[in-house]
Amino acid sequence: MEPQVCLKRKREPSPTPESSKRVKETDGNRVPESEHRSGSRAPRLSLPFDRLQEPVTLKDLTELLQFAALGNTGGLKQPSWCRLHRQKNVSGVSVILLEGLSQAHFYRHYLHFKHLRTKYTSRHSYTPSPGNVISEIFSSEVVNNSPADALGDQKSAQPEGGLQWHPVIRKFGLETRGLTGYLLTQEEMINKHFPVRGMPGSEGFVCTDSDDCVTDSSPLYGLDCEMCLTERGNELTRISLVDSRGSCVLDELVKPPNRILHYLTQFSGITRAMLQPITTTLREVQSKLKKVLPRDAVLVGHSLENDLRALNLIHPHVIDTSLLYRREFGRRFKLKVLAETVLKKQIQTEERKGHDPTEDAQAALELAQYFIHTGPRQVVELYCEELWGGSPTMYQPPVNRATSTHNNNNSSLRFSEALKSSGQSAVFIGKRADNTLDLSNQQWHSSDREVLSSFKRGLDSHSFSVVQLSSFSDHLKAMISTDHHYHTV
Incomplete structure (x- = not known):
């Protein structure tokens, strides 16, 4: 440009x-x-x-x-x-x-x-x-x-280590909190392009049957979707949902309503042969999701706004792992990097043709569970060098x-x-x-x-x-x- x-x-x-x-x-x-x-x-x-x-x-x-x-x-x-x-x-x-x-x-x-x-x-x-x-x-x-030397006064008051200036700590603080402490607010969801009821671009989206509020004991569900390129843009071809134990409760192939231009097999793993016999529609998948999810469910995913948009679905209670393990200036870690570093798991390997959405949903769920259980302070102390490329002293x-x-x-x-x-x-x-x-x-x-x-x-x-x-x-x-x-x- x-x-x-x-x-x-x-x-x-x-x-x-x-x-x-x-x-x-x-x-x-x-x-x-x-x-x-x-x-x-x-x-x-x-x-x-x-x-x-x-x-x-x-x-x-x-x-x-x-x-x-x-x-x-x-x-x-x-x-x-x-x-x-x-x-x-x-x-x-x-x-x-x-x-x-x-x-x-x-x-x-x-x-x-x-x-x-x-x-x-x-x-x-x-x-x-x-x-x-x-x-x-x-x-x-x-x-x-x-x-003037106003910043010098701030630096002199800064405890050794500078941990509180890390982007994760600046957002969530040093104390461990329950899962509700990591839910995205409605303003954050709008800022990050999540579908939100009443906002431009969310017209015609289906809303889940959700309670107005959730608690720290509400169940987490991991979600991941795969898309292909059609005449109307990216459209859903597969959805995977796992419960809080990591068990798959929904794994469906979906037939896009518009003509497919590219299957994006390298990323989606979807081929022409896989979709040829499929008759499941987006509306049917939406209906199944609404039946499976309890009213106090919290959806977890990595860059979850893309999945919800592919589903044409609005859900008010979400945790996004790309925003938990946050970086400066809006940058995000790849799910593969976080899984390898934090969970010591290999996902999205080169040997496999395309991503496995069930595996990705499980990884996002485990990353969220680990962050909630461990707390932001310990996450930063344990992985500051591996993930963020330095010690806490580098943050001003x-x-x-x-x-x-x-x-x-x-x-x-x-x-x-x-x-x-x-x-x-x-x-x-x-x-x-x-x-x-x-x-x-x-x-x-x-x-x-x-x-x-x-x-x-x-x-x-x-x-x-x-x-x-x-x-x-x-x-x-x-x-x-x-x-x-x-x-x-």
């Missing part, structure tokens, strides 16, 4: 007709001559000669965004790869993510991009990031260089959000936190995304037209905006899937 950055200029006290117009600048090293003649004080970028042909990385982009939003008053230095002139005149920053659109598309259809040609006078290649760009922007670390205390960014010395916090503590309003507009913003700062829409309309309405309401346009990317994926089908069937 090619991110486009807009810097909104502060209005001058006594504007002239020329200087009062909105000026938008991106990663360019020149401004129009008319602006020089009018004495414009618009912010602009300049690059050293040796960087003009260099692609911009995600690290470069976040450096620029942080300085543009927080600047010298926030204790930040100029970006290492460019210089932002008149940063004090920046009243807001907008980042537009055009998924799937590259410079090759831009130059191939150059005449159709009149707005981009005139508003963005200089363009640079962007090196795609393997992770989630939105999450990386908001969770990027902001290093503060101002003279987070900065107090109530402390302003300009009151810390070489302190660090996430960009979203720095924006909030400096009194700036940030917003994400687009499809559901896993990022560090509060839910109140996220606006989810199903089409680019709705995204653009929402962005225009709130243009002056937020000082930092990230806008995701994805219809072009969806179109490309559909074309690739269709083309792949024609070449493989």
Whole structure:
């Protein structure tokens, strides 16, 4: 994707007709001559000669965004790869993510991009990031260089070992608790894209017959599903459910209602021959699940939101092992890694063709049971080096959000936190995304037209905006899937 950055200029006290117009600048090293003649004080970028042909990385982009939003008053230095002139005149920053659109598309259809040609006078290649760009922007670390030593006081008060700053301990604390202490809240489920009653994208989903509340003695059930690729996307082909003893209580192959494009046998283990005689439908499986699960059941899985979405099922009480053994910045361990390290079990081996959902459901269940029984402190102490790659001393205390960014010395916090503590309003507009913003700062829409309309309405309401346009990317994926089908069937 090619991110486009807009810097909104502060209005001058006594504007002239020329200087009062909105000026938008991106990663360019020149401004129009008319602006020089009018004495414009618009912010602009300049690059050293040796960087003009260099692609911009995600690290470069976040450096620029942080300085543009927080600047010298926030204790930040100029970006290492460019210089932002008149940063004090920046009243807001907008980042537009055009998924799937590259410079090759831009130059191939150059005449159709009149707005981009005139508003963005200089363009640079962007090196795609393997992770989630939105999450990386908001969770990027902001290093503060101002003279105060507030963080030093926090470090001096930190007990030896720094265990409490580990991501698991920061979330769950040091004390062992019952299973209800590890249930996802409704807000966490929404943030992690679980199907939730009344939320966009969950229309038509079936709800289990569940009690409003569960207890520490409620039964755990491990769940895992396998999917294949159809004309409508990923659809269910197999489901496995195990009870709290690890015994399989449901293992069903399922016939997708839409034409299958790819069986994904390498991962699912499902083949054409296996599904050919199957007549079981998704609706039948949903009905069986509702009968098997008691009203106070707690479902356990690894990245369980994908399984529940494949099942078109809403269940309010869940534990996700990828979020129990949590990592920094939204990253997740693979189930295979956790099973091998914690349970000393080999699953998803290369000798086997595809995953065994019963085996995966049992592994997730055992991982949850072990975590609940052992407690977060001992889990971290036992596996900190093997799983998280270091001792607890490597984890540093987070900065107090109530402390302003300009009151810390070489302190660090996430960009979203720095924006909030400096009194700036940030917003994400687009499809559901896993990022560090509060839910109140996220606006989810199903089409680019709705995204653009929402962005225009709130243009002056937020000082930092990230806008995701994805219809072009969806179109490309559909074309690739269709083309792949024609070449493989």
